[in-house]
Amino acid sequence: MILAIDVGGTKMAAALVAPDGAVRRTRRLATPQEADAETLWKTLLTLIEPYDGFSGVGVGCGGPMDWPSGEVSPLNIPGWRAFPLGERLAARFPGKPVRVHNDAICLAVAEHWKGHGRGRANMLGMVVSTGVGGGLILGDRLVNGGTGNAGHIGHVIVEPGGPPCGCGGHGCLEAVARGPALVAWAQGQGWTPSRVEGAEQAEGVEGAERAEGAAGPYREDREATGQMLAADARHGDPIARAALARAGQALGLAIASATHLCDLDVVTIGGGLAQSGALLFEPLERTLREHARMDFARRLSVVPALLGQEAGLVGAAALLLGGDRYWAA
Amino acid sequence: MILAIDVGGTKMAAALVAPDGAVRRTRRLATPQEADAETLWKTLLTLIEPYDGFSGVGVGCGGPMDWPSGEVSPLNIPGWRAFPLGERLAARFPGKPVRVHNDAICLAVAEHWKGHGRGRANMLGMVVSTGVGGGLILGDRLVNGGTGNAGHIGHVIVEPGGPPCGCGGHGCLEAVARGPALVAWAQGQGWTPSRVEGAEQAEGVEGAERAEGAAGPYREDREATGQMLAADARHGDPIARAALARAGQALGLAIASATHLCDLDVVTIGGGLAQSGALLFEPLERTLREHARMDFARRLSVVPALLGQEAGLVGAAALLLGGDRYWAA
Numbered sequence: 137m138i139l140a141i142d143v144g145g146t147k148m149a150a151a152l153v154a155p156d157g158a159v160r161r162t163r164r165l166a167t168p169q170e171a172d173a174e175t176l177w178k179t180l181l182t183l184i185e186p187y188d189g190f191s192g193v194g195v196g197c198g199g200p201m202d203w204p205s206g207e208v209s210p211l212n213i214p215g216w217r218a219f220p221l222g223e224r225l226a227a228r229f230p231g232k233p234v235r236v237h238n239d240a241i242c243l244a245v246a247e248h249w250k251g252h253g254r255g256r257a258n259m260l261g262m263v264v265s266t267g268v269g270g271g272l273i274l275g276d277r278l279v280n281g282g283t284g285n286a287g288h289i290g291h292v293i294v295e296p297g298g299p300p301c302g303c304g305g306h307g308c309l310e311a312v313a314r315g316p317a318l319v320a321w322a323q324g325q326g327w328t329p330s331r332v333e334g335a336e337q338a339e340g341v342e343g344a345e346r347a348e349g350a351a352g353p354y355r356e357d358r359e360a361t362g363q364m365l366a367a368d369a370r371h372g373d374p375i376a377r378a379a380l381a382r383a384g385q386a387l388g389l390a391i392a393s394a395t396h397l398c399d400l401d402v403v404t405i406g407g408g409l410a411q412s413g414a415l416l417f418e419p420l421e422r423t424l425r426e427h428a429r430m431d432f433a434r435r436l437s438v439v440p441a442l443l444g445q446e447a448g449l450v451g452a453a454a455l456l457l458g459g460d461r462y463w464a465a
Numbered sequence: 466m467i468l469a470i471d472v473g474g475t476k477m478a479a480a481l482v483a484p485d486g487a488v489r490r491t492r493r494l495a496t497p498q499e500a501d502a503e504t505l506w507k508t509l510l511t512l513i514e515p516y517d518g519f520s521g522v523g524v525g526c527g528g529p530m531d532w533p534s535g536e537v538s539p540l541n542i543p544g545w546r547a548f549p550l551g552e553r554l555a556a557r558f559p560g561k562p563v564r565v566h567n568d569a570i571c572l573a574v575a576e577h578w579k580g581h582g583r584g585r586a587n588m589l590g591m592v593v594s595t596g597v598g599g600g601l602i603l604g605d606r607l608v609n610g611g612t613g614n615a616g617h618i619g620h621v622i623v624e625p626g627g628p629p630c631g632c633g634g635h636g637c638l639e640a641v642a643r644g645p646a647l648v649a650w651a652q653g654q655g656w657t658p659s660r661v662e663g664a665e666q667a668e669g670v671e672g673a674e675r676a677e678g679a680a681g682p683y684r685e686d687r688e689a690t691g692q693m694l695a696a697d698a699r700h701g702d703p704i705a706r707a708a709l710a711r712a713g714q715a716l717g718l719a720i721a722s723a724t725h726l727c728d729l730d731v732v733t734i735g736g737g738l739a740q741s742g743a744l745l746f747e748p749l750e751r752t753l754r755e756h757a758r759m760d761f762a763r764r765l766s767v768v769p770a771l772l773g774q775e776a777g778l779v780g781a782a783a784l785l786l787g788g789d790r791y792w793a794a
Binding site: 200257258272274275277279280281282283284285286287288289290291292293294295296303304305306307308389390392393394396397398399400401426427428429430431432433435464 | 529586587601603604606608609610611612613614615616617618619620621622623624625632633634635636637718719721722723725726727728729730755756757758759760761762764793
């Protein structure tokens with residue numbers, strides 16, 4: 137049994153994960169956004185205090201981070217800058233292995249271990265949400281690259297001369313296809329969210345267990361207005377649909393580049409936007425097939441992620457339960 | 466000692482390569498371009514007939530190919546379509562291991578084993594010539610991907626909506642930055658080659674050993690007019706320089722995408738165009754640095770390949786001499 141922890145800007149989650157991937161006793165607490173480093177740490181301790189009977193600790197956390205040490209500086213948790221999360225947890229649980237990796241990596245690992253990447257040796261696991269992230273598995277092993285940062289598919293360039301990106305560059309996939317960018321683009325075209333769908337936003341994340349919502353996995357990662365855009369697209373709004381098509385095209389381009397470079401078997405896409413079905417995947421496929429013409433690239437399949445809300449916890453646990461497949465430090 | 470073979474559209478080369486990478490008794494024969502499959506095979510047998518005292522055979526061959534079987538269909542050797550090169554060599558040398566891989570892969574492997582990639586665990590080895598190819602080493606091991614086709618950096622998309630590519634797609638790095646594309650672009654801008662430099666072309670490749678030319682490595686892979694363009698750029702022709710800058714910018718974009726995806730330590734660039742020095746590398750660096758802003762991407766270094774004319778043979782031998790680092794089949 138592994139204690140799995142998922143640290144995000146909105147909430148922290150923890151659970152026990154069995155060797156078969158079963159998730160038990162999930163708990164969640166809201167992340168105190170404005171808190172200082174020690175208050176954040178105490179919140180995490182409160183979250184994990186009830187757990188026992190585990191042999192190791194796996195953690196997914198927002199990046200950037202120093203890997204493999206697990207010194208974290210999550211973009212959307214300003215109180216933690218170079219916070220020694222791995223070291224603190226190791227001191228808290230002496231003798232137990234602690235492994236910390238990027239949360240997008242954990243989602244990819246989960247999908248490879250127990251989702252649509254199962255049995256596929258060469259996979260890119262993506263998440264499209266307020267950001268666009270990913271993890272790369274090649275030759276049946278997680279690729280870390282030189283500093284644990286491999287998998288940043290969100291910064292493959294899809295529009296040279298395109299919009300500025302949070303990374304400091306421009307024209308990145310993330311700059312075009314992340315939820316808030318699509319919303320801004322749609323608003324620029326005259327779209328305004330319909331009221332009914334906007335009401336979905338009333339449902340918040342509190343410090344308690346939460347049933348999986350009808351809108352599906354990762355919803356806590358979705359920018360409020362990104363959800364509305366997707367909902368309006370489902371209801372036929374032409375601008376909202378064009379925004380999703382724009383995202384699909386950008387994704388298709390980046391995925392074509394990625395499979396040419398890495399000769400992938402499968403790409404999985406999670407996150408709020410992936411729930412949009414054909415509205416996203418049809419333009420994606422059209423663009424991908426237009427660019428990926430060589431036999432080895434044509435064989436690629438792109439599918440929505442199988443795992444839902446608990447994928448981050450499953451992947452964090454897999455850092456230990458997957459043997460050396462997902463941890464090479 | 467390994468028998469190394471390098472099969473290209475212009476020539477076939479062979480040599481004995483020692484465990485330390487030293488290349489001995491190199492021989493070359495012109496590839497009979499219009500010959501049928503068996504004539505091509507007999508040419509290869511003639512080339513390698515004098516060699517003995519080796520324990521295995523490593524081959525680099527133009528793609529595409531079926532890997533790891535070594536059934537080859539080199540684009541520029543029309544007589545070989547699904548030719549069982551690996552099988553034929555195995556039958557010719559019973560009991561000896563035979564390993565066949567893509568020639569661009571072999572160049573990358575050579576650069577990792579004995580060139581500027583030495584001691585760097587995460588490397589993209591590129592060759593920019595009549596085509597743009599590459600090989601990817603991650604975690605100190607060659608990445609094959611699902612079908613041995615990983616490393617196709619030439620088909621990372623750098624100009625969506627850009628020129629058609631030989632792969633069937635469009636806007637690929639290769640479609641923009643390969644020698645003939647640069648020449649065509651320069652000609653469209655009014656460039657015509659200067660006579661003096663054109664005279665370099667008189668030096669052909671014949672069926673004999675050849676000293677390394679002053680123009681440096683890989684020159685046999687350079688489209689005649691690509692050489693002239695590079696020479697004119699060195700002599701200050703503004704259109705020729707703009708063509709090289711265009712190539713550098715496209716390379717910078719593709720390399721930025723590649724390092725975001727793979728978290729690379731180093732990129733090496735071989736092939737004729739890489740001899741152009743700052744005329745290529747300055748615009749490349751400028752574009753790369755404009756897009757690769759995150760710490761893990763900024764640390765990347767891009768350098769000309771160290772190894773010269775014999776890199777293909779060194780890499781073919783490394784398929785066996787590198788232990789399991791370069792062969793995972």
